[in-house]
Amino acid sequence: MAGASAGPGSEIVIEAERVRKTFVQRRRIAGQRLRRERIDVHAVRDVSFTVRAGEIIGYLGPNGAGKSTTIKMLIGVLTPSAGRLRVAGLDPAHQRIALARRIGVVFGQRSTLWWDLPLRDSFELVRHLYRVPPGQFRANLARFVEMLDLGPFLDTPVRQLSLGQRMRGDLTAAFLHDPSIVYLDEPTIGLDVVSKAAVRAFLAEKNREQATTIMLTTHDTADIEQLCQRVLVIDHGRLGFDGDLATLRERLGGERTLVVDLAAPMPPLTVATPGAHVIRVDGPRQWLAFPARASAAPLVAEIAARYPLVDLAIREPPIEDVITRLYTTGPEPRPAAEPAAN
Numbered sequence: 139m140a141g142a143s144a145g146p147g148s149e150i151v152i153e154a155e156r157v158r159k160t161f162v163q164r165r166r167i168a169g170q171r172l173r174r175e176r177i178d179v180h181a182v183r184d185v186s187f188t189v190r191a192g193e194i195i196g197y198l199g200p201n202g203a204g205k206s207t208t209i210k211m212l213i214g215v216l217t218p219s220a221g222r223l224r225v226a227g228l229d230p231a232h233q234r235i236a237l238a239r240r241i242g243v244v245f246g247q248r249s250t251l252w253w254d255l256p257l258r259d260s261f262e263l264v265r266h267l268y269r270v271p272p273g274q275f276r277a278n279l280a281r282f283v284e285m286l287d288l289g290p291f292l293d294t295p296v297r298q299l300s301l302g303q304r305m306r307g308d309l310t311a312a313f314l315h316d317p318s319i320v321y322l323d324e325p326t327i328g329l330d331v332v333s334k335a336a337v338r339a340f341l342a343e344k345n346r347e348q349a350t351t352i353m354l355t356t357h358d359t360a361d362i363e364q365l366c367q368r369v370l371v372i373d374h375g376r377l378g379f380d381g382d383l384a385t386l387r388e389r390l391g392g393e394r395t396l397v398v399d400l401a402a403p404m405p406p407l408t409v410a411t412p413g414a415h416v417i418r419v420d421g422p423r424q425w426l427a428f429p430a431r432a433s434a435a436p437l438v439a440e441i442a443a444r445y446p447l448v449d450l451a452i453r454e455p456p457i458e459d460v461i462t463r464l465y466t467t468g469p470e471p472r473p474a475a476e477p478a479a480n
């Protein structure tokens with residue numbers, strides 16, 4: 139996992155304090171052709187969090203949860219309806235131009251490159267836009283060409299690139315001016331395994347090399363497991379969880395698995411440890427599920443005392459299960475009487 143450079147002592151580079159965004163939508167009233175009603179959509183509700191320099195944060199949530207809206211406020215494209223935002227010491231909505239030099243943005247579903255230009259010329263335009271000094275530009279481009287294997291399609295017009303090639307181009311464009319903070323909205327969506335691996339390796343490397351702060355929204359659990367030290371989970375505009383993956387797993391319960399190798403094949407083990415039971419047997423190997431919140435020690439001790447144990451391993455619940463449970467049950471009980479959001 140990347141992000142070794144972030145620590146409690148690093149400076150805070152993103153600060154959101156009770157940030158809200160309410161959109162007004164006009165919807166046709168059922169059965170009435172001409173009349174429309176006005177509906178307030180509370181896309182982001184009182185969201186507060188801080189991010190330290192060098193962190194890689196996963197910003198997760200189901201469709202329509204408010205992730206893109208948050209990112210758009212962080213880059214200054216949308217103005218919050220209420221609350222306070224500081225990014226690199228700046229107010230994004232009011233200091234958007236100054237902020238642009240400090241940040242990079244990648245939207246997986248949309249390219250920021252020039253459709254009809256060869257990739258190489260797109261990078262030249264980025265160099266001019268951000269006034270990247272020639273030496274820095276040459277060094278960065280050479281490095282990114284090597285890391286992302288851009289060589290074979292540097293002279294191909296962007297519109298002829300495959301999705302994976304285009305994404306590598308977008309990543310390069312976002313990092314050419316050495317931004318200190320980079321936001322990525324679904325950076326691996328639609329990519330094959332090779333391109334996904336290239337994107338993740340690149341992000342981890344940039345974070346390690348330059349302590350680049352990275353915030354990514356993703357529905358890909360491998361992105362989360364391989365990159366993020368910390369996750370923020372948003373649902374219906376509210377932040378429900380802010381912590382590391384281990385805590386998230388623990389908070390949501392579920393089951394862990396103890397895999398035991400016995401000296402010889404045996405019928406399914408009978409154990410007295412509460413909540414533990416055999417879920418699979420394959421020759422001398424047996425899999426026992428036990429509550430994720432419980433210590434494995436009593437179960438291990440019981441098996442070691444009663445059976446010819448050769449080896450054992452503990453497996454965490456797959457992160458997919460944890461995320462699915464989070465979206466269906468919510469991370470924490472909601473307060474009984476929620477104040478009306480506006």
Ligand SMILES: Nc1ncnc2c1ncn2[C@@H]1O[C@H](COP(=O)(O)OP(=O)(O)OP(=O)(O)O)[C@@H](O)[C@H]1O
Pocket residue numbers: 161162163179180181199200201202203204205206207208
């Ligand atoms: N410009 C807009 N005008 C009106 N409503 C909007 C606008 N942008 C977003 N919304 C609404 O705000 C809510 C949050 O949308 P948002 O795009 O932030 O979700 P998301 O978490 O990024 O979802 P996804 O994973 O599907 O991209 C949704 O109900 C959406 O319909």
